[in-house]
Amino acid sequence: MDSDCIFCKIVAGELPCTRVYEDDDVLAFMDIGPIIKGHTLVIPKVHVDPLTSVPDELLATLIRIVRKIAGAQMKGLEADGINITQANGRVAGQVVPHLHFHVIPRFENDGHSWNWNARPYDSPDEMEGLASRIRSGLPMEI
Ligand code: 5GP
Ligand code: ZN
Numbered sequence: 001m002d003s004d005c006i007f008c009k010i011v012a013g014e015l016p017c018t019r020v021y022e023d024d025d026v027l028a029f030m031d032i033g034p035i036i037k038g039h040t041l042v043i044p045k046v047h048v049d050p051l052t053s054v055p056d057e058l059l060a061t062l063i064r065i066v067r068k069i070a071g072a073q074m075k076g077l078e079a080d081g082i083n084i085t086q087a088n089g090r091v092a093g094q095v096v097p098h099l100h101f102h103v104i105p106r107f108e109n110d111g112h113s114w115n116w117n118a119r120p121y122d123s124p125d126e127m128e129g130l131a132s133r134i135r136s137g138l139p140m141e142i
Pocket of ligand 2: 098
């Protein structure tokens, strides 16, 4: 537990939350500032951040629960669709530095739109150059 972390405090019961699901490793609870009502957070109970530092097995557990919550929103809330988002770093909009997945129910005409501004590459070479740099960052074994 990180004593400065609000999500660790929620896990420890030192701060309240509205629980949706809990097991030994994972807690899902309602986001206090929903983008769409029903917006749920899925977090590991251990303090871990960012995504790149999570052990594979825990990540597999988390994403399995994310999918269950998404299904539960579709069934229980009659959501028409779901967005899953996950931010790493302040520059990416992360405010709470404890790994969390946002599971956001979407409804026809819910009024929300992502500000997704596509910015094309200047040339195919530029795109290939960036792909090459990403490939060079991949581990030898995946
Ligand atoms: P981030 O911007 O880090 O990806 O998302 C953090 C999320 O945590 C935000 O959507 C915010 O509304 C939510 N949040 C922050 N503090 C609390 C809290 O004390 N309780 C709950 N339930 N959600 C919180
Ligand atoms: Zn934490």
